[in-house]
Amino acid sequence: MVAHLQGDQLPTWIEAATATTDLPSLRHFAQHLERDLDAVIAGLTLPWNSGVVEGHVNPIKMLKRQMFGRAGFELLRKRVLLAP
Numbered sequence: 001m002v003a004h005l006q007g008d009q010l011p012t013w014i015e016a017a018t019a020t021t022d023l024p025s026l027r028h029f030a031q032h033l034e035r036d037l038d039a040v041i042a043g044l045t046l047p048w049n050s051g052v053v054e055g056h057v058n059p060i061k062m063l064k065r066q067m068f069g070r071a072g073f074e075l076l077r078k079r080v081l082l083a084p
Contacts, residue, residue: 007044011037059083 001009010033017023017030033040043049060080067076 001044005045005047007041010041010044 001007001013014030014033014037017026020027060083063079063083064076067079
């Protein structure tokens with residue numbers, strides 16, 4: 001379903017997973033997918049993703065974690081702006 005962008009099959013999968021009594025974690029996961037079903041189906045159907053954005057955000061978050069409690073915002077700002 002994920003590799004072939006077949007999000008239209010998700011409701012059927014959710015029904016099967018919620019009917020499972022052997023795997024309570026899987027049932028719980030499937031029930032939580034229903035909270036935002038339209039967004040999950042779109043993510044499994046549309047060819048677009050946010051991979052490029054996440055590729056830029058991840059190093060900035062890592063710098064933020066490294067700088068936590070060390071210095072003020074100005075130093076963090078300079079490190080983010082000078083980061084490759």
